[in-house]
Amino acid sequence: MTKKLLIDFGKRIRAERLSQGISQEKLAELADLHRNYIGMIERAEINITLLNIEKLAKALKTTPIKLLRSKSTRVEKQRH
Amino acid sequence: MTKKLLIDFGKRIRAERLSQGISQEKLAELADLHRNYIGMIERAEINITLLNIEKLAKALKTTPIKLLRSKSTRVEKQRH
Numbered sequence: 001m002t003k004k005l006l007i008d009f010g011k012r013i014r015a016e017r018l019s020q021g022i023s024q025e026k027l028a029e030l031a032d033l034h035r036n037y038i039g040m041i042e043r044a045e046i047n048i049t050l051l052n053i054e055k056l057a058k059a060l061k062t063t064p065i066k067l068l069r070s071k072s073t074r075v076e077k078q079r080h
Numbered sequence: 081m082t083k084k085l086l087i088d089f090g091k092r093i094r095a096e097r098l099s100q101g102i103s104q105e106k107l108a109e110l111a112d113l114h115r116n117y118i119g120m121i122e123r124a125e126i127n128i129t130l131l132n133i134e135k136l137a138k139a140l141k142t143t144p145i146k147l148l149r150s151k152s153t154r155v156e157k158q159r160h
Contacts, residue, residue, distance in 0.1 A: 009130060047129040049128065050129075054085050064148055065148050068145050
C-alpha cells in the first residue's frame with residue numbers, strides 16, 4: 001500500500017520529465033532542489049513532502065494533483 | 081505560494097474531519113499518527129509527507145488527490 005504510492009509518484013515524475021525532454025539535473029535546477037534528490041524521488045527512495053511536490057509540479061508546469069493522478073502513468077503501470 | 085498549499089491542506093483536513101464528526105484524537109488513532117501531529121497539520125505547522133497524506137486519506141475514507149483538491153474547502157476559503 002504505502003510504498004506503492006511513492007513508486008507510482010516517482011514513475012510519474014520520471015515520465016513527465018522525459019516527456020518534456022529535460023534531464024534530472026535540469027529539473028533539479030528548475031525546482032530548486034538538489035540534483036541527487038530528483039533521482040531519489042524517481043526511485044522512490046524518499047518520502048517526499050507536500051512542498052517539494054509543489055516545487056516539482058511548478059518546475060514541470062503542472063499541478064500536485066496531476067502528478068498524483070495514476071492515469072498519467074498508465075503506460076508505465078504494468079506490474080510490480 | 082508554498083506555505084499556502086499547507087494552509088489549504090490543513091483546512092481541508094480539518095473540514096473533512098469535522099464533517100465526519102471525528103476528533104483530532106480519533107483521526108490520529110485511525111491514521112496511526114501521533115495525536116499532536118493532527119493539530120500541527122491542521123495549523124500548517126508541518127510540511128507533511130506523501131505517505132502521511134495517504135494515511136490521512138485512508139483514515140478519512142478519501143484519496144490523497146481529493147484531499148489536495150481546493151474545491152472541497154470552498155466553504156472555509158474566505159480570506160487569509
